[in-house]
Amino acid sequence: MNEQNEIQQKDVGKRNILLAVIFGIIAFSVALMPFFYLTNAVVNG
Amino acid sequence: MNAVIHEEHHHEGPPTGYKRWLYSTNHKDIGTMYLIFALVMLFLGGGMAMLIRAELYMPGLQIINPDLYNNLVTDHALIMVFGLVMPAAAGMANWMIPMMIGAPDMALPRMNNMSFWLLPAAAILLVLSLVVQFIPGTGVPVNTGWTLYPPLSVQVGLGMDLLIFSVHLLGISSIMASINIVTTILNMRAPGMPMMKMPLFVWSWFFTGLLLIIIMPVLAGGVTMLLFDRHFGTSFFDAAGGGDPVLFQHLFWFFGHPEVYVLLLPSIGVLGLVIPTFARKPLFGYKPLVYFMGFLFALGLVVWAHHQYTIGMSLGVTMYFMIGTILISIPVGLMIFNFIFTMWRGSMTFETPMLFAIAIILMFSFAGVTGVMLAVVPADLQYHDSYFVVAHFHYALIPGAVFGLYAGVFYWLPKWTGHMYDEKLGKIFFWWTTLSFNLTFFPQHFSGLAGMPRRIIDYNIQYIEFNQISSIGAFAFGLSHLLFLYIIIKTVKGGEKAPDKPWEGSQIGTPGLEWTLPSPPPFHSFSTPPEIK
Numbered sequence: 001m002n003e004q005n006e007i008q009q010k011d012v013g014k015r016n017i018l019l020a021v022i023f024g025i026i027a028f029s030v031a032l033m034p035f036f037y038l039t040n041a042v043v044n045g
Numbered sequence: 046m047n048a049v050i051h052e053e054h055h056h057e058g059p060p061t062g063y064k065r066w067l068y069s070t071n072h073k074d075i076g077t078m079y080l081i082f083a084l085v086m087l088f089l090g091g092g093m094a095m096l097i098r099a100e101l102y103m104p105g106l107q108i109i110n111p112d113l114y115n116n117l118v119t120d121h122a123l124i125m126v127f128g129l130v131m132p133a134a135a136g137m138a139n140w141m142i143p144m145m146i147g148a149p150d151m152a153l154p155r156m157n158n159m160s161f162w163l164l165p166a167a168a169i170l171l172v173l174s175l176v177v178q179f180i181p182g183t184g185v186p187v188n189t190g191w192t193l194y195p196p197l198s199v200q201v202g203l204g205m206d207l208l209i210f211s212v213h214l215l216g217i218s219s220i221m222a223s224i225n226i227v228t229t230i231l232n233m234r235a236p237g238m239p240m241m242k243m244p245l246f247v248w249s250w251f252f253t254g255l256l257l258i259i260i261m262p263v264l265a266g267g268v269t270m271l272l273f274d275r276h277f278g279t280s281f282f283d284a285a286g287g288g289d290p291v292l293f294q295h296l297f298w299f300f301g302h303p304e305v306y307v308l309l310l311p312s313i314g315v316l317g318l319v320i321p322t323f324a325r326k327p328l329f330g331y332k333p334l335v336y337f338m339g340f341l342f343a344l345g346l347v348v349w350a351h352h353q354y355t356i357g358m359s360l361g362v363t364m365y366f367m368i369g370t371i372l373i374s375i376p377v378g379l380m381i382f383n384f385i386f387t388m389w390r391g392s393m394t395f396e397t398p399m400l401f402a403i404a405i406i407l408m409f410s411f412a413g414v415t416g417v418m419l420a421v422v423p424a425d426l427q428y429h430d431s432y433f434v435v436a437h438f439h440y441a442l443i444p445g446a447v448f449g450l451y452a453g454v455f456y457w458l459p460k461w462t463g464h465m466y467d468e469k470l471g472k473i474f475f476w477w478t479t480l481s482f483n484l485t486f487f488p489q490h491f492s493g494l495a496g497m498p499r500r501i502i503d504y505n506i507q508y509i510e511f512n513q514i515s516s517i518g519a520f521a522f523g524l525s526h527l528l529f530l531y532i533i534i535k536t537v538k539g540g541e542k543a544p545d546k547p548w549e550g551s552q553i554g555t556p557g558l559e560w561t562l563p564s565p566p567p568f569h570s571f572s573t574p575p576e577i578k
Binding site: 012015016017019020023024026027028029030031032033034037038039042043 | 152153156220223224225227228229231232233258259261262263265266267269270273278279280281286287288292296
């Protein structure tokens with residue numbers, strides 16, 4: 001039973017990290033949004 | 046919900062000394078730290094509000110200068126939003142969500158530790174942004190208000206840079222906490238608990254977490270652009286250099302409006318537990334309530350520009366934002382009806398959490414009515430930047446968010462501490478805060494309608510009575526929180542022992558597994574997943 005639990009917990013650990021990475025990528029992509037407004041006019045005034 | 050718990054007795058207790066808190070990966074300890082942090086910020090932000098109201102007791106300049114006044118207004122808002130409500134709600138999420146869904150801890154405990162410990166650093170930067178103005182040569186104080194609109198925010202002094210870095214840290218902390226909470230909810234539920242059996246508080250945090258993951262990076266990006274305009278020669282928000290100051294307003298409110306729902310949703314989740322418990326009836330329309338929260342989540346993301354009616358958008362765009370905003374009153378109104386129908390013909394008792402829940406329904410509905418008034422463009426053009434708006438959002442956020450947190454604190458204090466709080470003192474606190482809150486903010490509707498502008502230290506003599514009533518109410522409201530602190534300390538230190546299920550009706554409806562644990566719960570709970578029957 002304990003062994004089974006440990007295996008389950010490790011699997012959950014992998015899934016947790018995977019999901020967190022996906023959400024992290026989404027958040028990071030949104031935070032990169034300023035680059036969409038980078039034009040020559042904006043940078044050089 | 047019944048659960049059979051095969052608890053393996055781990056005799057490993059909590060670490061001792063500072064290491065217990067500094068290195069903590071335990072959801073309950075981190076939840077406690079969030080709640081203590083929020084309490085400290087409550088008094089800091091509240092102290093600023095007291096200074097503001099003391100200054101406004103009379104027209105003319107009394108205690109502080111106009112720039113410091115505007116800086117206090119800025120920091121009061123940021124501290125209350127980022128320092129009080131969000132950390133307090135995150136503290137409750139940390140404490141309760143793993144216990145409700147039968148998880149041993151949060152999905153990513155180390156990240157949980159980091160999410161919390163970024164907050165004190167952010168708070169220090171925020172406070173420094175206020176005090177740095179007293180050092181000669183650091184420029185004009187941050188007198189922009191919490192919206193940080195350029196061009197003013199590009200022109201002010203060093204305080205703005207500190208504030209921008211503070212917002213960065215707050216953003217990173219919130220995003221990490223949200224990722225953790227959403228991942229916990231999706232992956233860590235005990236076997237036999239589908240999402241549609243989760244307590245409403247868990248659902249509310251699911252949507253709150255998703256919202257934060259989407260909106261916080263936009264604010265972080267926006268203030269980074271501000272930093273570039275200030276120091277690196279760009280002109281994102283400078284029309285003379287090819288940019289547009291209105292762009293910042295759009296970025297800010299794309300974050301700022303859903304942020305309102307970030308503050309409100311956890312409180313709605315608390316209502317979804319407190320009302321069935323004390324009405325002793327299952328929640329009326331559990332599934333519709335979940336759908337309404339989803340609707341609120343989706344609609345909340347696409348109506349931000351109703352904060353900007355006066356900037357001169359095209360008629361079509363203005364119409365879109367007006368209609369979208371008014372549509373929001375539908376899910377919110379239906380939620381209110383669900384809660385009222387839950388109480389209908391229930392065996393109601395009026396313990397402190399229930400009193401707060403009823404007050405929320407009444408006063409938040411009032412804010413909803415003034416919200417619809419503000420959503421209507423021609424009317425808003427008159428109310429914009431007046432005290433009517435100040436009254437509206439304080440009615441939305443104090444009952445809607447802060448009172449919800451009070452309800453949660455009183456509801457869960459017995460579970461957290463193992464002691465019952467003093468019910469008599471709790472009720473005194475309820476009446477004291479509710480009456481003084483109304484005394485503070487109700488008159489501001491009238492001063493606003495009469496034309497008193499917000500964010501200005503001085504005012505015309507015709508508004509003196511309304512302001513004096515407001516200030517007296519505010520001092521009483523502020524003082525009431527000393528009683529709140531006393532009740533908490535008294536409950537933590539001792540009192541009548543709380544049973545595992547301190548409330549008679551706590552198992553009614555869709556409760557979580559938190560009531561299957563002792564009060565206070567052990568340091569490690571559910572180290573073996575419970576079986577749900």
